[in-house]
Amino acid sequence: MLMTPGPTAVPEPVRDAMSRELINPDVDPAFDAVYADLVDRLERVYGVGDDGVTASRDIAVLGGEGILGLETTIASLVEPGTEVLCLSNGLYGDGFADFVESYGGEATLVSAGYDEPLPIDDFDAALDGDHAFDLATMVHCETPTGTLNDLDPVLDHLAAADREILTVVDAVSSLGGVPVPTDRIDLCLGASQKCFSAPPGLATAAISDRAWAAMEARAPDSLYTNFLPWRDTSEGFPYTHLTTNVVALDEALSLLLDEGLDTVYARHEAAGDHCRERGAELGLDPYPDPERSSPTVTAFHVPGRAADLQRALREDHDVTVATGLADLADDILRIGHMGHSARVDRVDEAMDALAAVLDG
Structure with missing residues (x-):
């Protein structure tokens, strides 16, 4: 019996969906409909959409394990000189700072012990300092320690600071199992193999207009670690999508939403x-x-x-x-x-x- 915090056990209907005849995503228009259904279901799980009622966010589903979403976020938003405030009390929070520095950005890591709450006072002190932060990163659920962080105080303080700081949240291990305040987050990350109970292989993101604008100003030159090609897939996908994984995640989300x-x-x-x-x-x-x-x-x-x-x-x-x-x-x-x-x-x-x- 599989009782790990990802990958999780995949229920039989999802396994059955994976056994269906393969759809070629590059030439078969049937895949476009499958992907559109997947995006619609993810909007409902994220609690976002374009209906004039919920927060407006665009959904992107990349072919790669969840960590791809974290690196793609930094690759899409960070260039040499970009200042990033990384709030952390765990391994993945620390990892954001590593990604920032690997792409030439300047990371300010505000951290606490892995068994402690997020250091809000130190976070405030960093906000009040001399840095001109472009974005702030944080983790909702630190899987390695089983910690669920309360993000509302952090998001409140960012809003009160009245600065154009983009918010980035790793919700890979909480999305679909715990409410996530996506309406207050510019780029919220998820993955297929955690609370969705689909196989590993897909990274998901809910992206605000502010985040898109920052990416367009940055103009990242990568293909694989770049969200921009996913903003409009009406004329094709950036690369051959992981068809079977897409079908599996679509079925898994159908089960979740039916419940x-x-x-x-x-x-x-x-x-x-x-x-x-x-x-x-x-x-x-x-x-x-x-x-x-x-x-x-x-x-x-x-x-x-x-x-x-x-x-x-x-x-x-x-x-x-x-x-x-x-x-x-x-x-x-x-x-x-x-x-x-x-x-x-x-x-x-x-x-x-x-x-x-x-x-x-």
Whole structure:
């Protein structure tokens, strides 16, 4: 049983969709209709559109794993001299600063410990400094530590600063499982293999007019790490799209929307709460504190034991979970309850197995 925080278990209807006859996206107009349906469903999940009621954002779906969206954002918006404020309390927040510097930008990293909340006071101090920031980056759900960040205070402070700072949010591990304030975000990133429960291979983005304008002024010269060719695909796609992945994600989103977003969010909340309750019964401490733990993934602090526990779960109980990453690789055990796996019965099966391993 797959209980990792991405890739997640892919339900049977999605697997069936992948087995359909291949559509050639370069020559068959049928693919245009499939892509249009996918964009429409993503608009509903992001909570954006062009209906005059919801926030207006354009959707782009790139062929590549979720990290492609993060790099493409920076490649599309950053050039030598671009100043970027990177707010972080985790590995992917730090990673934004690395991307900025790799494209010649000037990153100001405002960071906190990985078990701490976002450093709002330090963020304010950076905003009030001498920098002329062009954009600010942040992460909604830091998957490596199971942290869900409250973005509203950050977005409030950016709005109060009354400056034209573009907002960039990595919502890869929250979109589709937790409400995301996309209407307040200029470029909001998602991916197929997390809460959507489709296979890895597609990066999604909801992009504001302000972000498009900044990209056009920047005129990035890359093809693959460039959002601009995706703004209008009416006359073709920048490159051969990943047809089977597109069909799979379209089916996965159909399942999600048929269930209803509010129901899906409640299901994730219940699964996350139950996972941490079961962990407490086993004497396991969450990382971070429960009030900042994500409904999509639970990280337990198990110093020096994560790899052994992961191996025993996989070999003895056929349950696959994840460890931490980087410096926390052997100190954190992560249970992914996102997408199709965000169900109390699946959490119970995983936690029963973990109880047996701990007793052994």
